[in-house]
Amino acid sequence: MPAKTKVLVNTWVLGRDPKHCDDPETFYPKRFLNGSMDYMGTNYEFNPFGAGRRMCPGITFVTPNLELPLAQLLFHFDWKLPNGMRGEDLDMAEVFGVIVKRKNDIVLVPRREKGAVEKGITSFELRCPFIVIQVEVKTE
Numbered sequence: 001m002p003a004k005t006k007v008l009v010n011t012w013v014l015g016r017d018p019k020h021c022d023d024p025e026t027f028y029p030k031r032f033l034n035g036s037m038d039y040m041g042t043n044y045e046f047n048p049f050g051a052g053r054r055m056c057p058g059i060t061f062v063t064p065n066l067e068l069p070l071a072q073l074l075f076h077f078d079w080k081l082p083n084g085m086r087g088e089d090l091d092m093a094e095v096f097g098v099i100v101k102r103k104n105d106i107v108l109v110p111r112r113e114k115g116a117v118e119k120g121i122t123s124f125e126l127r128c129p130f131i132v133i134q135v136e137v138k139t140e
């Protein structure tokens with residue numbers, strides 16, 4: 001390979017290879033529970049943060065900053081699709097580029113924590129290392 005060649009690894013394709021992942025298009029997080037595959041750069045079949053000496057140094061920063069707010073939003077609210085939409089109506093279109101992202105945002109309606117007002121809870125904080133979200137609970 002000539003010096004200074006730019007190489008882009010297509011991790012989108014690697015992560016969907018049926019040789020390493022059963023039914024890759026299905027959202028099934030439990031597939032990672034008992035397997036040996038992780039995202040820390042030790043498995044070349046699945047490496048969203050790259051691998052080796054030049055892998056992403058932001059991995060320890062970004063992981064809790066995504067996982068904790070998401071876990072807290074799921075814990076504190078029930079989420080519904082708007083306007084009677086059902087799961088199969090979701091637009092899963094993607095835009096291809098150096099990274100692949102959703103074409104259109106997902107719109108969800110949060111419903112307050114069950115029984116929060118009855119329990120006398122009027123506000124709470126969603127916390128993770130770098131983000132604090134203050135939530136006011138209101139009756140409908």
Ligand code: HEM
Pocket residue numbers: 047048049050051052053054055056057058059061062
């Ligand atoms: C979900 C979020 C992120 C993903 C999926 C991601 C993914 C990646 C990938 C695939 C690479 C290329 C690794 C390689 O060439 O093998 C990379 C490099 C890099 N990332 Fe991230 N990253 C994320 C967030 C961040 C954050 C938050 C920071 C900084 C705070 C960061 C800093 C960097 C830097 C500096 C490099 C270049 C490393 C080098 O070339 O030596 N990343 N990232």
